[in-house]
Amino acid sequence: MSEHPSSMPDPQAPGPLHGIRVIECGHMVAAAYAGKLMADLGAEVIKVEELSGDFARQRGPYPGNTPHPEKSGLFLYLNTNKRGVTLNLETTKGRELFQRLVKDADVVVHNYHPTQIASLGLEYETLAQQNPKLVMTSISPFGQTGPHRDYTAHDLTMWTAGGIVFLGGLGGRPDLPPLKAAGQQAGFQAGVNAGIASLGALYARLGTGRGQHIDISVQECLVAIMENNYIAWPYDQTTPSRLGFRLIPQDVLPCRDGYIYVLAVEEHQWQNAVELMGNPEWANTELFQDFVARSVNWDALKALLEDWLRDKSVQEVYHGAQKRRVPFAPVSTMGDLLKSDHLNARGFFAEIGHPEAGTLRYPGAPFKFAASPWTLRSPAPCLGQHNEEVYCGQLGLAPEELQALQETKVI
Amino acid sequence: MMSEQLPLSGVRVADFTWVWAGPFCTLQLAHLGAEVIRIESESRLCVTRRIPPVADGEAGPNRCGYFNQYNQGKHSICLNLKKPEGLEVAKKLVAASDIVAENFAAGVMDRMGLGYETLKAIKPDIIMIALSGYGATGPESPYVSYGPAQVPMSGLASMTGFPDSPPMSVGFSYGDPNGGLHGAFAVLAALMHRARTGEGQYIDMSQWETSVALVGEGIMAQEMNGAAPQRMGNRDPHMAPHGLFRCEGEDRWVSIAVADDAEWQRLCALMEKPDLASDTRFVTLADRKDNEDVLEAAVTDWTATRSAEEVTRMLQAAGLAAFPAVTNKELAEDEHLRSRPFFAELEHPEVGVRQHAGIPWHFSDTPCQVRRPAPCFGRDTEDVLQRVLGYATDEVATLKDNGVLT
Numbered sequence: 001m002s003e004h005p006s007s008m009p010d011p012q013a014p015g016p017l018h019g020i021r022v023i024e025c026g027h028m029v030a031a032a033y034a035g036k037l038m039a040d041l042g043a044e045v046i047k048v049e050e051l052s053g054d055f056a057r058q059r060g061p062y063p064g065n066t067p068h069p070e071k072s073g074l075f076l077y078l079n080t081n082k083r084g085v086t087l088n089l090e091t092t093k094g095r096e097l098f099q100r101l102v103k104d105a106d107v108v109v110h111n112y113h114p115t116q117i118a119s120l121g122l123e124y125e126t127l128a129q130q131n132p133k134l135v136m137t138s139i140s141p142f143g144q145t146g147p148h149r150d151y152t153a154h155d156l157t158m159w160t161a162g163g164i165v166f167l168g169g170l171g172g173r174p175d176l177p178p179l180k181a182a183g184q185q186a187g188f189q190a191g192v193n194a195g196i197a198s199l200g201a202l203y204a205r206l207g208t209g210r211g212q213h214i215d216i217s218v219q220e221c222l223v224a225i226m227e228n229n230y231i232a233w234p235y236d237q238t239t240p241s242r243l244g245f246r247l248i249p250q251d252v253l254p255c256r257d258g259y260i261y262v263l264a265v266e267e268h269q270w271q272n273a274v275e276l277m278g279n280p281e282w283a284n285t286e287l288f289q290d291f292v293a294r295s296v297n298w299d300a301l302k303a304l305l306e307d308w309l310r311d312k313s314v315q316e317v318y319h320g321a322q323k324r325r326v327p328f329a330p331v332s333t334m335g336d337l338l339k340s341d342h343l344n345a346r347g348f349f350a351e352i353g354h355p356e357a358g359t360l361r362y363p364g365a366p367f368k369f370a371a372s373p374w375t376l377r378s379p380a381p382c383l384g385q386h387n388e389e390v391y392c393g394q395l396g397l398a399p400e401e402l403q404a405l406q407e408t409k410v411i
Numbered sequence: 412m413m414s415e416q417l418p419l420s421g422v423r424v425a426d427f428t429w430v431w432a433g434p435f436c437t438l439q440l441a442h443l444g445a446e447v448i449r450i451e452s453e454s455r456l457c458v459t460r461r462i463p464p465v466a467d468g469e470a471g472p473n474r475c476g477y478f479n480q481y482n483q484g485k486h487s488i489c490l491n492l493k494k495p496e497g498l499e500v501a502k503k504l505v506a507a508s509d510i511v512a513e514n515f516a517a518g519v520m521d522r523m524g525l526g527y528e529t530l531k532a533i534k535p536d537i538i539m540i541a542l543s544g545y546g547a548t549g550p551e552s553p554y555v556s557y558g559p560a561q562v563p564m565s566g567l568a569s570m571t572g573f574p575d576s577p578p579m580s581v582g583f584s585y586g587d588p589n590g591g592l593h594g595a596f597a598v599l600a601a602l603m604h605r606a607r608t609g610e611g612q613y614i615d616m617s618q619w620e621t622s623v624a625l626v627g628e629g630i631m632a633q634e635m636n637g638a639a640p641q642r643m644g645n646r647d648p649h650m651a652p653h654g655l656f657r658c659e660g661e662d663r664w665v666s667i668a669v670a671d672d673a674e675w676q677r678l679c680a681l682m683e684k685p686d687l688a689s690d691t692r693f694v695t696l697a698d699r700k701d702n703e704d705v706l707e708a709a710v711t712d713w714t715a716t717r718s719a720e721e722v723t724r725m726l727q728a729a730g731l732a733a734f735p736a737v738t739n740k741e742l743a744e745d746e747h748l749r750s751r752p753f754f755a756e757l758e759h760p761e762v763g764v765r766q767h768a769g770i771p772w773h774f775s776d777t778p779c780q781v782r783r784p785a786p787c788f789g790r791d792t793e794d795v796l797q798r799v800l801g802y803a804t805d806e807v808a809t810l811k812d813n814g815v816l817t
Binding site for chain 1: 416417418419420421431435439443459462463464465466467468475476477479480540545546547548549550551552554555556557559560562563564565566567568569570571572573576577578579580581582583584585587588589592593594595596597599600601602603604606607608610611612613614615616617619620621623624625626627628629630631632633634635636637639640642644645647648649650653654655656657662664665666668670727730731732733734735736737738739740741742743746747748750751753762765766767768769770771772773774775776777779
């Protein structure tokens with residue numbers, strides 16, 4: 001019996017970031033994911049949106065594919081456990097209110113572009129005058145300095161600039177372009193990096209008593225994760241690409257009812273896979289005698305494996321292989337994940353209702369804390385949902401002041 | 412003047428991790444200033460000390476780019492955990508540490524006698540993170556997992572690919588660094604919790620779950636509509652053109668992402684193609700999505716006779732998102748990255764100075780910097796045993812003679 005106590009946290013216990021106050025602003029994924037990581041672990045996150053809302057509200061997916069700013073799946077997912085206010089930072093009054101919000105905050109995390117920082121009043125020096133203990137994390141495509149500082153970028157641009165896109169795509173098809181990963185992966189990577197840096201600076205503050213500014217370059221976040229593909233240049237002047245030779249036989253192959261990912265790195269894994277296949281004669285030929293041979297002759301091997309897999313189910317091959325310590329994996333669809341016995345046994349998906357979008361299951365805790373759990377306490381905020389609570393309740397504005405702010409389009 | 416103070420100054424990590432996800436987690440902690448001590452052994456030499464790229468084609472455990480990239484700033488001790496004396500040293504190290512990190516399959520640390528409850532008895536406020544493929548509980552928790560499998564398992568592969576291709580990989584073992592980063596975030600949160608309450612804890616991190624976190628919009632689409640987004644190559648439902656376009660030269664491509672109708676007009680002006688600007692097939696996003704094959708061919712006509720750099724300069728000058736699909740060589744030579752500065756270039760005893768990828772966060776008050784190159788195998792064994800654990804010189808010699816430090 002395993003000793004870990006992870007299955008028994010007290011769901012009422014405060015999260016590990018209890019008491020940390022975060023202001024988050026910007027658009028789309030990077031700042032929002034950093035904010036979500038902190039909010040889901042108990043930080044009090046206020047999401048500050050422009051009057052027209054985070055661009056993620058315009059992206060979907062939407063129920064019935066009908067666009068609605070309160071029903072975007074991307075927005076709903078990225079903004080759990082936050083309170084939301086609107087604020088027009090392009091107005092003097094808006095910037096003033098922002099400074100008041102920041103005065104009591106521990107962290108500001110944002111992904112406004114460096115070219116927008118001055119006009120939105122987001123200079124660290126200005127904000128730190130009010131609050132020298134402030135940690136401010138600025139995420140931008142290429143960072144706050146350097147010749148590409150002002151370059152504009154979307155997720156695809158960053159996957160390209162980070163060198164990762166050059167690795168993706170179909171080998172043997174030089175006619176097709178390199179391929180990006182689905183979704184908003186550059187944003188997620190920048191977000192988790194921003195989360196790490198923000199907490200690092202908060203921990204530093206315990207010793208120094210001072211806040212600081214953190215400049216995060218999305219491009220650098222991506223160059224840092226490309227496995228051995230970047231470092232191949234400084235070490236042996238090789239350039240991996242989608243068209244290059246890959247040593248380890250691994251591929252996505254079709255089964256009767258979906259796809260299986262086949263991988264057998266170690267010799268014993270391959271031998272066990274051969275046993276799973278019923279020891280076919282071809283497996284003992286020179287063509288496939290070791291992993292180099294299997295890599296070189298992958299096309300022939302692939303055809304034989306496809307033959308074997310044709311009438312099998314994904315789950316049958318997956319569990320059969322894993323029972324023999326062969327690291328095959330299912331190529332999951334989103335539906336497979338929601339139905340997964342394993343993920344559900346771990347209680348991975350978390351359900352919560354939202355006033356406009358209804359009750360849905362969300363991806364849950366990416367890590368389980370034994371003493372101070374990840375929790376889903378509230379759904380993503382509707383646009384400006386907490387204006388009164390924050391501006392009146394927290395900053396002490398009178399109701400008529402709030403109304404005036406609304407009328408002058410500050411909030 | 413650089414501050415001596417680093418965010419995690421004084422924090423010590425007993426690092427039992429290997430391969431990639433775990434070492435990438437502890438790399439973040441080393442970047443933040445923690446003293447990360449890797450426990451290595453000849454009997455289970457890390458695979459990243461054995462695989463290419465190797466410096467100048469000459470193999471050797473201290474010459475591998477993979478290891479030297481992802482273990483910068485750490486210490487390495489040699490310890491045979493199969494010997495009871497080795498286990499004792501490991502426990503002493505845990506007693507002197509704040510964090511224990513491991514990425515074995517679920518249950519392995521328990522079987523070695525280094526499970527959480529044991530370690531907690533030794534160091535009551537220890538923070539322990541287990542970064543396994545499947546997590547410590549659940550029916551598939553004993554299964555074997557490699558980082559590349561996380562892309563298919565998480566469903567990312569099922570949404571990645573060309574419309575007529577099978578699900579595809581993303582070109583590297585994405586699940587590993589992603590798991591490592593989420594693990595580092597979790598450890599930092601646990602340190603904050605400990606600072607507030609005095610309490611340590613166990614963190615069970617599943618690489619599979621941290622990978623599913625990256626496809627949240629897909630899960631939401633499935634929940635809302637019973638169907639996930641289709642594979643669409645490099646296209647985007649809300650932008651067109653949006654893709655990689657062939658440029659002059661061999662296998663040269665530029666990414667272009669046009670966010671709205673006004674940007675499309677700007678691109679047409681740049682390309683000096685008034686006929687495209689007024690073409691009714693391309694006026695609105697909906698028009699461009701309906702005619703995307705023709706649209707992409709028209710843009711390719713223009714990019715194909717230009718270099719990716721020229722296209723990038725022209726578009727960026729007009730505020731349009733574009734960038735060449737750069738290779739590792741171009742990254743290494745990139746003036747922008749050098750100016751930040753991003754690269755870490757420290758003298759390593761066996762491979763000399765190499766330009767490693769550095770730290771993607773630039774702190775204004777406690778600047779993080781790679782302080783030492785990746786350790787040669789077992790470089791710090793004696794130092795750690797004496798300085799950190801208080802062993803006398805002759806005790807270290809005895810352990811060595813008894814084959815404990817191998």
